[in-house]
Amino acid sequence: MTRLSGITPSGHVQLGNYLGAVRRWAAEREPADLFFVSDLHAMTTPHRPQRLRALTREQFAVLLAAGIDPDSLFVQSDLAGELGALNWILECTCGFGEAARMTQFKDRGAGQHSVRVGLLTYPVLMAADILLQGATEVPVGSDQDQHVELARTLARRFNAAFGEVFAVPRAVVPKTAARIRDLSDPGRKMEKSTLQSPGVVFVLDEPDVIRRKFRRAVTDGLDDVRYEPDTRPGGANLLEILAACNDISPYAAASAAGTYAELKEVVAEAVIEQLRPVRERARELLDDPAELDRVRSRGAKRARDRAQPRLQAALRVTGLR
Ligand code: ATP
Numbered sequence: 001m002t003r004l005s006g007i008t009p010s011g012h013v014q015l016g017n018y019l020g021a022v023r024r025w026a027a028e029r030e031p032a033d034l035f036f037v038s039d040l041h042a043m044t045t046p047h048r049p050q051r052l053r054a055l056t057r058e059q060f061a062v063l064l065a066a067g068i069d070p071d072s073l074f075v076q077s078d079l080a081g082e083l084g085a086l087n088w089i090l091e092c093t094c095g096f097g098e099a100a101r102m103t104q105f106k107d108r109g110a111g112q113h114s115v116r117v118g119l120l121t122y123p124v125l126m127a128a129d130i131l132l133q134g135a136t137e138v139p140v141g142s143d144q145d146q147h148v149e150l151a152r153t154l155a156r157r158f159n160a161a162f163g164e165v166f167a168v169p170r171a172v173v174p175k176t177a178a179r180i181r182d183l184s185d186p187g188r189k190m191e192k193s194t195l196q197s198p199g200v201v202f203v204l205d206e207p208d209v210i211r212r213k214f215r216r217a218v219t220d221g222l223d224d225v226r227y228e229p230d231t232r233p234g235g236a237n238l239l240e241i242l243a244a245c246n247d248i249s250p251y252a253a254a255s256a257a258g259t260y261a262e263l264k265e266v267v268a269e270a271v272i273e274q275l276r277p278v279r280e281r282a283r284e285l286l287d288d289p290a291e292l293d294r295v296r297s298r299g300a301k302r303a304r305d306r307a308q309p310r311l312q313a314a315l316r317v318t319g320l321r
Contacts, residue, residue: 009055011192014276016180017103026067063282127151183217186233214268245270
């Protein structure tokens with residue numbers, strides 16, 4: 001079993017990414033698990049080159065700092081050649097209607113003046129990511145389920161038409177993890193691509209910035225702290241964050257809380273302590289570009305070594321070699 005998980009450098013890594021995904025990736029890692037920073041996927045909407053480069057480095061450093069094994073980690077564009085080749089082959093097996101049916105394409109493209117072809121075809125590139133690494137399981141949230149289903153369909157179709165080259169992957173539901181909400185707008189989930197929200201806490205934020213963000217968190221206007229996610233989402237979010245940091249239940253966190261003002265201080269300190277080692281280690285790595293580049297090249301080589309035999313087989317059986 002090989003599991004593949006990715007994170008897109010569409011913004012700075014935020015607390016939800018860390019508590020909901022990265023921390024678990026590091027803690028529950030099996031030897032064959034693979035992780036990657038999906039910088040090619042960050043180009044489906046307008047982007048700035050310098051920012052993309054910096055965010056990719058930052059995410060790579062944060063993943064390493066969080067304890068992901070360097071040998072299991074790579075940057076997607078370091079395999080741009082291999083992925084580009086397989087992407088084309090897979091695009092030539094994928095129906096236009098099949099790609100256009102993806103609900104994420106419809107949602108993200110809706111109301112846009114102009115939509116990039118990359119937004120339509122990126123699920124095919126995602127299939128190339130999965131198939132080239134031989135991943136058999138892809139842990140994804142419900143918004144990506146359909147894309148893994150497409151990868152599954154394309155793998156089966158390819159194998160049936162040309163011969164068994166690819167393992168057929170399946171989506172797996174990650175174990176339930178905290179779903180962190182935006183502190184200033186608890187109606188929406190915390191997201192790294194949200195621009196300028198004071199309610200998004202970043203993993204590399206300094207402690208004082210984190211304190212300020214929590215002090216301004218929206219709560220319910222009531223004095224007593226109770227865990228009621230449906231009617232009091234703001235307070236419930238703070239309790240869930242505290243619970244995730246301290247490995248307790250949100251109910252236990254609520255019963256130990258005083259007022260909301262006190263709770264905000266306590267949560268801020270718990271988050272600061274939770275993130276401190278990651279932030280410090282990530283900063284060290286970012287201050288040592290040569291070391292970071294070395295780790296990155298090694299990860300890239302391993303990923304290419306995994307990809308090449310499958311790519312060569314795909315080129316051969318499709319008549320390109
Ligand atoms: P974007 O703003 O680009 O959609 P995002 O912050 O939602 O980014 P992704 O790159 O889509 O993050 O997801 C990376 C991982 O982080 C996924 O496993 C996803 O489930 C997890 N994740 C993202 N946001 C949260 C959140 N608010 N709470 C818990 N987990 C989250």
